[in-house]
Amino acid sequence: NAGVTQTPKFQVLKTGQSMTLQCAQDMNHNSMYWYRQDPGMGLRLIYYSASEGTTDKGEVPNGYNVSRLNKREFSLRLESAAPSQTSVYFCASNTGYTFGSGTRLTVV
Protein backbone atom coordinates (compact mmCIF):
# COMPACT_ATOMS: atom_id res chain seq x y z
CA ASN A 1 0.00 0.00 0.00
CA ALA A 2 1.27 3.44 -0.90
CA GLY A 3 1.85 5.81 1.98
CA VAL A 4 3.99 6.50 5.03
CA THR A 5 4.76 3.57 7.32
CA GLN A 6 5.93 4.06 10.91
CA THR A 7 7.30 1.46 13.29
CA PRO A 8 6.74 0.67 16.08
CA LYS A 9 3.15 1.74 16.77
CA PHE A 10 3.60 1.66 20.55
CA GLN A 11 6.63 1.75 22.82
CA VAL A 12 7.32 2.10 26.53
CA LEU A 13 10.82 3.15 27.56
CA LYS A 14 12.53 3.68 30.86
CA THR A 15 14.22 7.00 31.49
CA GLY A 16 17.69 6.97 29.97
CA GLN A 17 17.02 4.25 27.43
CA SER A 18 17.55 4.86 23.74
CA MET A 19 15.46 3.91 20.73
CA THR A 20 14.96 4.65 17.06
CA LEU A 21 11.63 5.35 15.42
CA GLN A 22 11.49 4.22 11.82
CA CYS A 23 9.67 5.86 8.93
CA ALA A 24 9.46 4.81 5.29
CA GLN A 25 7.55 6.21 2.32
CA ASP A 26 7.02 4.61 -1.06
CA MET A 27 5.76 7.64 -2.97
CA ASN A 28 9.17 8.88 -4.14
CA HIS A 29 8.75 12.13 -2.19
CA ASN A 30 11.80 14.31 -1.63
CA SER A 31 10.89 15.84 1.73
CA MET A 32 10.22 14.01 5.00
CA TYR A 33 9.36 15.25 8.48
CA TRP A 34 9.11 14.23 12.12
CA TYR A 35 6.49 15.83 14.38
CA ARG A 36 5.38 15.29 17.93
CA GLN A 37 1.81 15.84 19.09
CA ASP A 38 0.95 16.69 22.67
CA PRO A 39 -2.47 17.58 24.11
CA GLY A 40 -3.29 21.25 23.54
CA MET A 41 -0.04 21.85 21.64
CA GLY A 42 -0.90 20.73 18.14
CA LEU A 43 1.86 19.23 16.02
CA ARG A 44 5.37 20.55 16.50
CA LEU A 45 8.17 19.98 14.03
CA ILE A 46 11.20 18.15 15.43
CA TYR A 47 13.39 17.69 12.34
CA TYR A 48 12.89 17.62 8.62
CA SER A 49 14.74 16.58 5.50
CA ALA A 50 14.03 18.66 2.42
CA SER A 51 15.81 16.14 0.21
CA GLU A 52 17.97 13.06 0.44
CA GLY A 53 21.24 13.92 2.14
CA THR A 54 19.99 16.96 4.04
CA THR A 55 18.46 17.39 7.48
CA ASP A 56 17.48 20.48 9.45
CA LYS A 57 16.19 21.30 12.90
CA GLY A 58 12.61 22.22 13.47
CA GLU A 59 10.91 23.86 16.42
CA VAL A 60 11.75 21.28 19.12
CA PRO A 61 14.94 19.36 18.17
CA ASN A 62 16.57 19.03 21.61
CA GLY A 63 17.00 15.41 22.71
CA TYR A 64 16.57 14.00 19.21
CA ASN A 65 18.71 13.06 16.23
CA VAL A 66 17.70 12.03 12.72
CA SER A 67 19.10 10.11 9.79
CA ARG A 68 17.92 10.31 6.21
CA LEU A 69 19.11 6.85 5.25
CA ASN A 70 17.98 7.10 1.63
CA LYS A 71 15.10 8.70 -0.24
CA ARG A 72 12.58 6.29 1.31
CA GLU A 73 13.64 6.24 4.96
CA PHE A 74 13.93 8.87 7.68
CA SER A 75 14.59 7.72 11.24
CA LEU A 76 14.31 9.57 14.56
CA ARG A 77 16.55 8.61 17.48
CA LEU A 78 16.17 9.31 21.16
CA GLU A 79 19.59 8.84 22.71
CA SER A 80 18.55 9.13 26.37
CA ALA A 81 14.80 9.17 26.76
CA ALA A 82 13.18 11.54 29.26
CA PRO A 83 9.57 11.63 30.56
CA SER A 84 9.12 14.95 28.69
CA GLN A 85 9.47 12.98 25.46
CA THR A 86 6.28 11.06 26.15
CA SER A 87 4.20 11.93 23.11
CA VAL A 88 2.73 10.71 19.86
CA TYR A 89 5.25 10.95 17.03
CA PHE A 90 4.23 11.37 13.41
CA CYS A 91 6.29 11.06 10.28
CA ALA A 92 5.16 12.88 7.15
CA SER A 93 6.33 13.28 3.57
CA ASN A 94 5.97 15.81 0.79
CA THR A 95 5.66 18.92 3.00
CA GLY A 96 3.01 17.23 5.11
CA TYR A 97 0.67 16.05 2.40
CA THR A 98 0.85 12.51 3.76
CA PHE A 99 1.20 11.45 7.38
CA GLY A 100 1.91 8.10 8.95
CA SER A 101 -0.34 6.59 11.60
CA GLY A 102 1.94 7.53 14.49
CA THR A 103 4.06 6.01 17.24
CA ARG A 104 2.77 6.32 20.81
CA LEU A 105 5.78 6.60 23.09
CA THR A 106 5.68 6.56 26.86
CA VAL A 107 8.81 7.22 28.92
CA VAL A 108 8.55 6.15 32.55
Next chain:
Amino acid sequence: QKEVEQDPGPLSVPEGAIVSLNCTYSNSAFQYFMWYRQYSRKGPELLMYTYSSGNKEDGRFTAQVDKSSKYISLFIRDSQPSDSATYLCAMLNDYKLSFGAGTTVTVRA
Protein backbone atom coordinates in the same frame (compact mmCIF):
# COMPACT_ATOMS: atom_id res chain seq x y z
CA GLN B 1 2.91 34.41 20.87
CA LYS B 2 2.37 31.35 18.70
CA GLU B 3 2.56 31.81 14.94
CA VAL B 4 -0.77 30.05 14.42
CA GLU B 5 -3.73 30.36 16.79
CA GLN B 6 -6.80 28.16 16.38
CA ASP B 7 -10.18 28.53 18.08
CA PRO B 8 -9.91 25.84 20.77
CA GLY B 9 -13.44 24.44 20.87
CA PRO B 10 -14.69 21.81 21.40
CA LEU B 11 -17.69 22.19 19.13
CA SER B 12 -20.84 20.07 19.31
CA VAL B 13 -23.41 20.51 16.56
CA PRO B 14 -26.52 18.63 15.39
CA GLU B 15 -26.39 16.65 12.17
CA GLY B 16 -26.99 18.88 9.16
CA ALA B 17 -25.60 22.04 10.77
CA ILE B 18 -22.82 24.18 9.33
CA VAL B 19 -19.52 23.87 11.16
CA SER B 20 -17.23 26.91 11.19
CA LEU B 21 -13.57 26.57 12.15
CA ASN B 22 -11.12 29.46 12.39
CA CYS B 23 -7.41 30.21 12.66
CA THR B 24 -5.33 33.37 12.76
CA TYR B 25 -1.64 33.72 12.02
CA SER B 26 1.11 36.25 12.50
CA ASN B 27 3.74 35.30 9.91
CA SER B 28 3.22 37.07 6.59
CA ALA B 29 5.67 34.67 4.92
CA PHE B 30 3.23 31.74 5.02
CA GLN B 31 2.61 30.64 1.44
CA TYR B 32 0.13 27.76 1.64
CA PHE B 33 -2.79 27.23 3.98
CA MET B 34 -4.03 23.76 4.83
CA TRP B 35 -6.75 22.02 6.75
CA TYR B 36 -6.34 18.53 8.15
CA ARG B 37 -8.81 16.12 9.70
CA GLN B 38 -7.61 13.76 12.41
CA TYR B 39 -9.70 10.91 13.74
CA SER B 40 -8.95 9.58 17.20
CA ARG B 41 -5.67 7.64 17.34
CA LYS B 42 -5.00 8.22 13.64
CA GLY B 43 -2.61 10.42 11.67
CA PRO B 44 -3.72 13.76 10.21
CA GLU B 45 -5.30 13.59 6.77
CA LEU B 46 -5.02 16.55 4.40
CA LEU B 47 -8.48 17.87 3.53
CA MET B 48 -7.78 21.00 1.56
CA TYR B 49 -5.05 23.45 0.74
CA THR B 50 -4.97 26.86 -0.89
CA TYR B 51 -2.42 29.57 -1.51
CA SER B 52 -4.44 32.64 -2.34
CA SER B 53 -7.02 34.79 -0.64
CA GLY B 54 -10.60 33.83 -1.39
CA ASN B 55 -12.72 30.72 -1.21
CA LYS B 56 -12.05 27.17 -2.37
CA GLU B 57 -14.77 24.54 -2.39
CA ASP B 58 -14.52 20.76 -2.35
CA GLY B 59 -17.86 19.04 -1.91
CA ARG B 60 -19.26 19.98 1.50
CA PHE B 61 -16.04 21.74 2.51
CA THR B 62 -15.11 25.38 1.87
CA ALA B 63 -11.75 26.86 2.79
CA GLN B 64 -11.52 30.62 3.09
CA VAL B 65 -8.35 32.69 3.31
CA ASP B 66 -8.06 36.40 4.06
CA LYS B 67 -4.40 37.33 3.83
CA SER B 68 -4.99 40.98 4.67
CA SER B 69 -6.49 40.00 8.03
CA LYS B 70 -4.27 36.92 8.45
CA TYR B 71 -7.32 34.76 8.99
CA ILE B 72 -8.41 31.43 7.58
CA SER B 73 -11.62 29.44 7.99
CA LEU B 74 -13.04 26.05 7.13
CA PHE B 75 -16.78 25.55 6.70
CA ILE B 76 -18.44 22.14 6.65
CA ARG B 77 -21.96 22.13 5.21
CA ASP B 78 -24.59 19.51 5.96
CA SER B 79 -22.39 18.04 8.68
CA GLN B 80 -22.54 14.28 9.28
CA PRO B 81 -21.64 12.16 12.31
CA SER B 82 -18.69 10.88 10.25
CA ASP B 83 -17.30 14.46 10.32
CA SER B 84 -16.70 14.08 14.06
CA ALA B 85 -12.93 14.54 14.40
CA THR B 86 -10.25 17.04 15.33
CA TYR B 87 -9.55 19.63 12.64
CA LEU B 88 -6.12 21.21 12.38
CA CYS B 89 -5.16 24.27 10.43
CA ALA B 90 -1.59 24.49 9.15
CA MET B 91 0.49 26.97 7.22
CA LEU B 92 3.52 26.38 5.07
CA ASN B 93 6.65 28.47 4.73
CA ASP B 94 9.94 27.25 3.28
CA TYR B 95 9.23 23.49 3.54
CA LYS B 96 7.97 23.78 7.11
CA LEU B 97 4.40 23.49 8.37
CA SER B 98 3.20 25.34 11.46
CA PHE B 99 0.05 23.89 13.01
CA GLY B 100 -2.75 25.22 15.12
CA ALA B 101 -3.61 23.26 18.27
CA GLY B 102 -6.75 21.77 16.73
CA THR B 103 -10.52 21.99 17.26
CA THR B 104 -12.47 18.88 18.20
CA VAL B 105 -15.86 18.66 16.50
CA THR B 106 -18.70 16.33 17.46
CA VAL B 107 -21.69 16.02 15.13
CA ARG B 108 -24.70 14.61 16.99
CA ALA B 109 -27.05 12.29 15.08
